[in-house]
Amino acid sequence: MSSMKPNSVHGGVKTHSSRSSGHRSELIALEQAEAESAKIKLKYTQQEAALLKQKAESEANLQVLSQENAFEATLKK
Template sequence: MKPNSVHGGVKTHSSRSSSRRSELIALKQADAESAKLKLKYTQQEAALLKQKAESEANLQVLSQQKAFEADAAEVKVLQEHDVEGSDGSKSHVAPDI
């Protein structure tokens, strides 16, 4: 009997090798598809993280701007109050410049 012949339904060496090669190809294709999907979602996550960082930076800038404008408004009110006399009439003293 030859070593590569089929006897009683037993696979030969060459058919087992071909089957094993097909399995490896299928596994590699599955790995490639999995990696492709992971890359897709990683790119989407990166884009969202970038948007999140930009939004957080904008919030910080807005917070500082709000604090500045609130302080400026307070100074303006205090300056206007300082210009008026104690009896509510306008003072004749010019404000310091």
């Protein structure tokens, strides 16, 4: 016969159910941390997208201004 005892408490050792509960809590905490990390990443991605949009608009405005300037220069000749 084996001397292994099924998930019982002996000498203050955790039972299977308390280990399982602790593991579940760790998983929940990990999932919450991952969700928070994803939320922060999304926030910065949205900010980056807004800045890239502003940059593209500024570059387009500069290009239009440059073309207007070139057009005006040809009229003055």
